[in-house]
Amino acid sequence: MRIDRIELHHVAMPLITPWRTAYGEDSAVHALLCRLSSGSVDAWGESALFAAPTYKPEWGAGVFLLARDWLAPRLLGQEIASGAALQERLSAFKGNPFAKAAFDIAWWHLRSKIEGRPLHALLGASRTEAPVGQDFGVGDDVDALLASVDGAVADGYPRIKLKFRPGWDLPMLRAVRARQPDHPIHIDCNSGYRLSDLPLFREVDELGLAMIEQPLAHDDLVDHASLQSALRTPLCLDESVSHPGHARQAIALGSCGYINVKPARVGGLTNAVAIHDLCREADVPCWVGGMLESATGASVCAALAMLDNFTYPADIFPSSRFYHEDLAERPLTIDRDADGVPVVRAPETIPEPDPARLAALSLESAVLR
Numbered sequence: 029m030r031i032d033r034i035e036l037h038h039v040a041m042p043l044i045t046p047w048r049t050a051y052g053e054d055s056a057v058h059a060l061l062c063r064l065s066s067g068s069v070d071a072w073g074e075s076a077l078f079a080a081p082t083y084k085p086e087w088g089a090g091v092f093l094l095a096r097d098w099l100a101p102r103l104l105g106q107e108i109a110s111g112a113a114l115q116e117r118l119s120a121f122k123g124n125p126f127a128k129a130a131f132d133i134a135w136w137h138l139r140s141k142i143e144g145r146p147l148h149a150l151l152g153a154s155r156t157e158a159p160v161g162q163d164f165g166v167g168d169d170v171d172a173l174l175a176s177v178d179g180a181v182a183d184g185y186p187r188i189k190l191k192f193r194p195g196w197d198l199p200m201l202r203a204v205r206a207r208q209p210d211h212p213i214h215i216d217c218n219s220g221y222r223l224s225d226l227p228l229f230r231e232v233d234e235l236g237l238a239m240i241e242q243p244l245a246h247d248d249l250v251d252h253a254s255l256q257s258a259l260r261t262p263l264c265l266d267e268s269v270s271h272p273g274h275a276r277q278a279i280a281l282g283s284c285g286y287i288n289v290k291p292a293r294v295g296g297l298t299n300a301v302a303i304h305d306l307c308r309e310a311d312v313p314c315w316v317g318g319m320l321e322s323a324t325g326a327s328v329c330a331a332l333a334m335l336d337n338f339t340y341p342a343d344i345f346p347s348s349r350f351y352h353e354d355l356a357e358r359p360l361t362i363d364r365d366a367d368g369v370p371v372v373r374a375p376e377t378i379p380e381p382d383p384a385r386l387a388a389l390s391l392e393s394a395v396l397r
């Protein structure tokens with residue numbers, strides 16, 4: 029496919045309520061929206077993150093500038109035959125997976141439209157629905173959290189994820205586990221702790237969690253291996269895996285028992301599928317996470333979640349969970365399987381940004397022809 033035109037938007041999507049984690053609080057999700065055109069066909073990719081480099085080193089405005097000034101010119105006018113070819117074309121620029129992801133995802137969406145095949149089928153998936161879990165951020169009131177968790181369990185969600193940070197950690201977790209002694213629960217630490225916190229994690233280890241997600245530094249593999257060797261509970265890596273090489277090293281080191289795969293965090297769908305395949309070959313289960321994308325990006329995550337080694341319930345949510353009005357032309361919804369378990373279904377098409385909402389939420393835009 030020859031890339032004839034590239035359109036870029038840096039958008040800020042206001043959240044219904046701020047999203048609170050170990051690294052801070054965000055009232056809006058910043059995203060890079062990329063539209064690639066080849067002949068008369070065009071398609072969108074979304075890479076969502078935050079206004080500041082708190083989750084990973086990249087941030088909204090920086091991703092837009094890098095995409096506009098360096099990545100897009102590298103692709104414009106080129107024949108890009110595969111996702112691997114696109115990754116190779118951008119490999120001259122080190123790191124920056126969020127910036128690269130928008131182009132990679134748009135390329136796969138473009139190919140899906142040109143070939144007339146649903147994205148999940150193009151990626152190699154055969155199933156058409158996948159279970160989803162329920163997540164709860166850092167709060168102020170444990171009693172309110174308990175009521176929310178009770179509601180999610182009663183509503184059939186197969187697992188619960190709790191954000192976990194100093195000041196909202198072991199007492200909160202013990203209260204939830206006491207209320208739900210048997211339900212699958214895991215915690216997400218968002219790099220909020222260090223190896224010296226081993227005594228805390230030994231106490232967590234007694235609570236029978238499904239996993240402990242990203243307890244240590246965002247770029248660490250070695251200390252995670254040390255922590256994993258001291259615990260029975262599997263660790264899950266999120267921030268520490270930014271490309272397939274990190275996944276291969278983590279598996280070799282024994283740094284984790286699970287890997288969370290977010291297309292934006294790992295540089296796009298090409299790398300996400302490669303990480304999935306590495307994990308499958310190594311018998312390491314993985315699951316699909318999200319970055320609070322609009323329905324455009326979340327539907328891409330849903331398509332990815334149909335691959336067979338994504339066995340743990342995904343972090344994919346209905347648009348109404350975070351946004352009064354989704355940026356996309358149609359919102360994402362959650363359905364139920366035959367047993368009443370909440371599931372996301374493979375999208376036949378990826379919803380594209382609504383032009384009026386895109387214009388209203390764009391902080392910066394650029395078109396390259």
